[in-house]
Amino acid sequence: MRVVNSLVERCFAVVELLATDAAAMRLGEVAERLDIQKSAAHRMLTVLCEIGWVEQDAATGFYKLTLRLAILGQRFLSATRLTDVCQPVLEELAAKSSDLVRMAVVQGETLTWITQIQGAHHGLKYQPELVATVRLVSTANGKAYLSSLEDKEALRIGLNTPDGKAYAGGVDALMKELRATRERGWAISVEEAESGVVAIAAPIALTEGHVVGTVSVAGPSSRLTSERYDSIASAVQSAARQLGELWPLRSQPGAPH
Known part of the structure; x- marks a missing residue:
């Protein structure tokens, strides 16, 4: 066998x-x-x-x-109705931030991108590389996810990835970053994943605290400046809470379309 x-x-x-x-x-x-x-x-x-x-x-x-x-993946995603249920929240966040909003889901010990909405209608727009798996240590979404884990698990998973192995400062720097993320309730990546790009993310948790995904806003550093960090983070956290409340509805027959 x-x-x-x-x-x-x-x-x-x-x-x-x-x-x-x-x-x-x-x-x-x-x-x-x-x-x-x-x-x-x-x-x-x-x-x-x-x-x-x-x-x-x-x-x-x-x-x-x-x-x-790809066809089977789209068919499965459609059957879960996850994007349908979450779409209004993501659209509202994109409108508030005027930048790119993305959502990822936890798959085993990784994060996978499943949807994005472009909130920037004028000027410079951030268009990310089309990849499925989220880099865990160099992205805001990855840090938001890792911060929801116990220290030992976060280090094992994070440092075992390509970007984790190359993380500046190693274990001490990563632990400092994850602890700061837990205290704030949101993660930030300033030109770590991509030059000229800033991203802010928060974990999506169910009512019992189990983290099922992450949501983020990302944009050019020239527009997403330090003066906007707090307001964007507040909007991202609010969206994450709403998504956590809506998440179970995707499997209920009476869920809204």
Whole structure:
């Protein structure tokens, strides 16, 4: 039984790897990134191609995901009605802040972006890189999530990520930042994730305190200046509280559309 599980785990590992950057990869790179033999990687990719999850470019031989995963993901997200229920709150925050609002959900020990609303209608607009997984240590959303964990867990998860390993100051600096985040109730990233960008985020918690996601406002540092931090943080925290109250409604048949 363990052999079967191992094969399933490897197949999902291949899918997750190809989904990370949405880029085509050669067989050798897949094997190297997953630390498996080329023959094993080839078997996994062959199976995934046969069932329609992966396709191989005839000219280059590189492998990439088909749209099947994206279609199923959208279908699942629609079925949860999460974005429908949360949309009005996010739109209100975008209107108040006049900058980009994003929401992420906790998936295991990571955060995944699920929706965004552009609140800036004039002037410079922040358009983030299109990635699925939130960087945990260099982003406001990541810090907001990590601050909701016990110190030991936050360090284990945060420092085990690529941006965590390169975090300036290491353990002491990260702990200082997370403690400050807990005390404030919101996190901030000033040109840490991207040059010229400031973001402020807060954790979305259910009534019993369990954190299920994060919400943030991000914009150019020339507009989201230090004088605006407190007002933006207050709006973000208010939105986070509303989202926490609405969150359970996504699974209730009588929830508002």
